[in-house]
Amino acid sequence: MRRAQGTRAKTAALLTALLAGGCISLEPKLQLPAPPIQGSWPIPPTTATAPTAEGSTTSTAAPDQGGVAAAPDIGWRDFFADERLEQLIALALEGNRDFRATVLNVARFRALYDIRRADRLPSVDANVAAARTRIPSSQAGGDAETVTSYSLEVGVTAYELDLFGRVRSLSHEALEQYFASDENRRGAQLALIAAVADGYLALAADRELQRLAEETVESQEKSFSLTEKRHELGAVSGLDLAQERTTVESARVDAARFEGEVARDLNALTLLVGGPIDPALLPDRFDDRVASIAAVPPGLPSEVLLRRPDVLAAEHLLRASNASIGAARAAYFPRISLTALAGRASDDLSDLFSGGSGTWSFIPQVTVPIFQGGRLGANRRAAEIGRDIAVADYEGAIQTGFREVADALALDRSLGKQRQAQQALTDAAARAYELSRERYKGGRDSYLVSLDSQRIHYGAQQGLIVIRLAEQRNRVELYRALGGGWKERSE
Numbered sequence: 216m217r218r219a220q221g222t223r224a225k226t227a228a229l230l231t232a233l234l235a236g237g238c239i240s241l242e243p244k245l246q247l248p249a250p251p252i253q254g255s256w257p258i259p260p261t262t263a264t265a266p267t268a269e270g271s272t273t274s275t276a277a278p279d280q281g282g283v284a285a286a287p288d289i290g291w292r293d294f295f296a297d298e299r300l301e302q303l304i305a306l307a308l309e310g311n312r313d314f315r316a317t318v319l320n321v322a323r324f325r326a327l328y329d330i331r332r333a334d335r336l337p338s339v340d341a342n343v344a345a346a347r348t349r350i351p352s353s354q355a356g357g358d359a360e361t362v363t364s365y366s367l368e369v370g371v372t373a374y375e376l377d378l379f380g381r382v383r384s385l386s387h388e389a390l391e392q393y394f395a396s397d398e399n400r401r402g403a404q405l406a407l408i409a410a411v412a413d414g415y416l417a418l419a420a421d422r423e424l425q426r427l428a429e430e431t432v433e434s435q436e437k438s439f440s441l442t443e444k445r446h447e448l449g450a451v452s453g454l455d456l457a458q459e460r461t462t463v464e465s466a467r468v469d470a471a472r473f474e475g476e477v478a479r480d481l482n483a484l485t486l487l488v489g490g491p492i493d494p495a496l497l498p499d500r501f502d503d504r505v506a507s508i509a510a511v512p513p514g515l516p517s518e519v520l521l522r523r524p525d526v527l528a529a530e531h532l533l534r535a536s537n538a539s540i541g542a543a544r545a546a547y548f549p550r551i552s553l554t555a556l557a558g559r560a561s562d563d564l565s566d567l568f569s570g571g572s573g574t575w576s577f578i579p580q581v582t583v584p585i586f587q588g589g590r591l592g593a594n595r596r597a598a599e600i601g602r603d604i605a606v607a608d609y610e611g612a613i614q615t616g617f618r619e620v621a622d623a624l625a626l627d628r629s630l631g632k633q634r635q636a637q638q639a640l641t642d643a644a645a646r647a648y649e650l651s652r653e654r655y656k657g658g659r660d661s662y663l664v665s666l667d668s669q670r671i672h673y674g675a676q677q678g679l680i681v682i683r684l685a686e687q688r689n690r691v692e693l694y695r696a697l698g699g700g701w702k703e704r705s706e
């Protein structure tokens with residue numbers, strides 16, 4: 216008797232240990248590959264500084280942030296200096312439909328993980344049933360008898376003992392996929408922030424170009440009116456009058472063209488925000504200080520790329536693929552499932568819990584794979600190939616990020632030099648245009664010289680706005696490429 220009790224106690228202890236979780240895991244040990252990039256970018260990591268509103272230059276790093284090397288820790292509200300742009304970004308994060316779908320996709324992957332995690336625990340069900348059975352009478356000509364019975368059962372159905380970690384590996388795979396979807400959400404948020412900033416900058420620049428064209432039209436119309444009066448008096452030729460007319464119409468064409476570009480920019484920004492925009496939040500002029508951080512500090516390591524959302528997402532997918540190998544390996548081994556039921560049955564509902572008869576059953580089941588037609592081996596090979604693909608995607612994400620940052624750094628240096636040269640060109644063109652107008656009025660030069668000077672000055676002004684726009688866009692792109700912007704505030 217004691218021996219039987221001891222045996223039952225050992226069996227209960229064993230079952231308890233089995234129910235607590237799998238004994239082993241067949242997932243291969245994952246070693247992340249070394250980043251296939253250089254330790255630093257292939258150019259001197261120093262960038263040109265941007266002028267502030269007072270004419271000074273911005274510092275090379277945000278205070279107390281460790282420089283741009285901590286870009287993922289710099290909140291987008293701390294990166295952007297324009298309050299109106301910050302409000303537009305906040306509206307876009309709430310109203311953009313594509314980003315909303317991305318957020319919902321994360322919630323979906325979380326639900327799928329919860330389903331997989333639930334498989335690691337036994338499912339307990341209760342079943343209450345009532346049955347009415349008509350039984351024919353055993354005597355000839357007798358009435359049939361109707362019998363009513365009630366039953367109550369509580370039990371566990373087909374719970375798999377995860378001895379070899381198959382269920383655990385599937386749960387781990389779903390968890391890593393959920394983490395990857397969350398990183399994709401962060402990447403989508405960063406892309407949306409950069410897109411709103413880019414659209415805001417484009418709208419500001421096109422409005423600046425439209426204003427320049429309209430001011431040029433107004434100025435040239437006044438000049439043309441004076442030239443027309445001088446032509447009536449015989450002071451200037453008809454050729455000079457026609458040539459000056461071309462400058463008026465050329466500026467008018469530009470004004471109409473930029474009016475259309477402003478409308479397109481506004482439509483694009485409205486789509487990104489997800490609804491109508493308050494005109495008070497739109498830029499009036501192009502500002503050189505959209506970004507608070509103007510330059511990259513020296514010695515920026517390339518390891519900062521490992522914190523980009525797309526690289527982290529690729530890493531989680533790699534871990535998920537590695538977990539699927541563990542599930543494929545565990546499929547080679549037997550699967551043990553348990554079904555246990557306990558309940559009561561009675562002919563009277565009132566006696567179901569008091570006078571009814573007790574019932575129970577315990578059904579262990581072992582499934583051993585014998586012949587699968589190569590299915591198990593194919594599943595394992597497919598899982599291993601999937602892991603190799605995930606490794607390539609992980610390395611590719613790092614290389615893509617490295618190139619994006621390197622391109623942004625190189626372009627930042629180039630645009631800084633272009634802006635300085637274009638500013639000098641604009642100043643020189645303004646001076647040349649002023650002198651040529653005076654010489655033309657004094658009869659020393661033909662109007663063609665003055666016309667060329669005016670066109671060069673007008674083109675230089677347009678070019679300066681375009682370069683300033685490209686410089687600010689590239690600074691936002693550098694921030695995105697470094698993986699910053701998916702936090703609202705810096706820690």
